[in-house]
Amino acid sequence: MTALNDLVRPDRYPRSSRYDPAWLLGLDMGPNPLWLLEDLAGDLDLRPGMRVLDLGSGKGATSVFLAREYGVQVVAADWWIGAGEAAAVFAEAGVGDQVEAVQTEAHVLPFEQESFDAVVSIDAFEYFGTSDSYLPYLARFLRPGGQLGMATPAMTREVRDMGAIPSHIKELVGWEAIAWHTAEWWRFQWEITELVTVTSARLQPDAWRDWLLWTQACAEYRPDGRAANQPVIDMLTADKGEFLSFALVTARKAA
Numbered sequence: 043m044t045a046l047n048d049l050v051r052p053d054r055y056p057r058s059s060r061y062d063p064a065w066l067l068g069l070d071m072g073p074n075p076l077w078l079l080e081d082l083a084g085d086l087d088l089r090p091g092m093r094v095l096d097l098g099s100g101k102g103a104t105s106v107f108l109a110r111e112y113g114v115q116v117v118a119a120d121w122w123i124g125a126g127e128a129a130a131v132f133a134e135a136g137v138g139d140q141v142e143a144v145q146t147e148a149h150v151l152p153f154e155q156e157s158f159d160a161v162v163s164i165d166a167f168e169y170f171g172t173s174d175s176y177l178p179y180l181a182r183f184l185r186p187g188g189q190l191g192m193a194t195p196a197m198t199r200e201v202r203d204m205g206a207i208p209s210h211i212k213e214l215v216g217w218e219a220i221a222w223h224t225a226e227w228w229r230f231q232w233e234i235t236e237l238v239t240v241t242s243a244r245l246q247p248d249a250w251r252d253w254l255l256w257t258q259a260c261a262e263y264r265p266d267g268r269a270a271n272q273p274v275i276d277m278l279t280a281d282k283g284e285f286l287s288f289a290l291v292t293a294r295k296a297a
Contacts, residue, residue, distance in 0.1 A: 045259040055080050057111050061103075067263050069101035069131065071122075072165040074256040078193040078246070078288060079104050079164050080111075085242040085292040086191045088112040092159040095119060095183065097148060098166020102131035102141075108162065109140040116141040117158075121148065149179070156185045163192040165288075168221045174231075181237045187297040190238060195222045196245060196289035210280040214273050225289040238293035249288040254278040 049063040058076035066076060088094070090113030096105045099118035105128075108116050118128055118141055128143035146152055148170040161184060163171070170176060171192070184190065200223065201207055207219045223231075229243035246252070254275065261271035278286065 045255070045262040048255045049074065049259050051077075057107070061107070063259065064263070066103055067259060069103045070260055070264060071100040073253045073288070075100070075104045075164045076107050077252055077256075078290070079107055079162070081246055082162070082164070082191050082193050082290045082292065083112070085290065086160065086162075086189050088114055088160060088189075090114065093117070093157065095151075095153070095158045095161045097161055097163040097180075098169070099123070099128065099143075100166070102128045102135075102143070104162070104164045105141045106132065106135045106137055109137040110135075114140075114160075117144055117153070118142065119144045119146050119148075119151065121146065149176075151180075151183060153183050155182045156188075158183050158188060159185055160189040160191070162190075163194075165193060165195070167192040167194040168218075172221050172223070172231075177232050177235055178237060181235075181295055184295045186295060188295045189292065190232075190295070191290075191292040193246070193288055193290050194228075196249075196287045197222045197224060197285050198245065198283075198287055199285065200224055200227060208281075208285050210277050211285065214277045222286075223289065225291060228289055228291045232291070232293050236296075238295050240291065240293045242290065242292045244290055245287040246290055248283070250278050250281060250283040250286045253286070253288075 046063050050059045052059040055077050058080050092114045094114045096118045099105050099120045105116045105118035125143040125145045132138045132141040201220050225243040229240045257271050257274045261268045
C-alpha cells in the first residue's frame with residue numbers, strides 16, 4: 043500500500059475518504075485538514091443553510107468540505123491565500139455558488155457583527171487565537187447561540203508546566219510550540235470570558251499517527267518531497283504521541 047492510499051480511511055473518516063487524496067495534497071498547507079474537520083464536526087451541529095466562517099481556510103479544502111458535506115454557506119477567509127486563487131478552487135469543485143473567498147487578516151475581519159451561525163478554524167488558530175482578547179473579538183461575529191469550533195496543534199502537557207520545549211520539537215519549530223496548548227488550556231481560556239460555553243475540549247486520538255501518515259504522503263507525492271517533510275517525520279517518529287497531538291475544541295455563544 044502506498045502512502046497515498048493510506049489517506050483513504052473509510053473506517054475512521056468516511057466523509058473525507060470520498061475525496062481524491064491527490065487533490066487534497068495539491069492544496070497542502072498542513073496536516074490532513076479534512077480528517078481534522080470531520081472529527082471536529084462531530085462535536086458541532088452544522089445544518090444546511092447556515093452561514094459559516096471558515097477562518098484560516100488556506101487553499102480551500104475545508105471550505106469545499108463544509109459546503110458539500112453540510113450544505114452550509116461558507117465565507118472562506120485567509121490572509122496568505124488570495125481570494126482569486128481560492129475562488130478558482132471553489133469553482134472547480136462545483137461549490138462556487140456556496141463559498142465566498144475573502145482575503146483578510148484574522149484581527150481585522152470585514153464582517154457585520156452577529157452575521158455567522160458558526161465559525162470553524164482548522165490548523166490556523168494557533169497563529170492568531172492565543173491572545174486573551176481574541177475570543178471576545180471573534181465572538182462578536184457569532185449570532186446568539188452560534189457555534190465555534192477549532193482544531194489546532196496541541197501538547198499533552200503545557201510547555202510552561204514542563205519548563206522547556208522538548209528538544210525534538212524545539213529543533214524543528216522552535217518557540218512556536220509555546221502556542222500549542224492542551225485542550226484544557228483552551229477550555230479555560232474560552233470559558234473564563236463567560237461569552238461562550240465550551241461544549242467539547244479534547245485531544246484527538248492518535249493525532250500524531252494521522253499527522254505522520256499525512257507527512258509521509260507529502261514526502262512521497264509533493265514536488266518538494268522528502269527534503270521538506272523528512273524533518274517533520276523525524277519529529278513525529280521521535281515523539282510517538284508523548285507530547286504532540288491536536289486539540290479539538292467547540293463552544294456555543296450565549297443565547
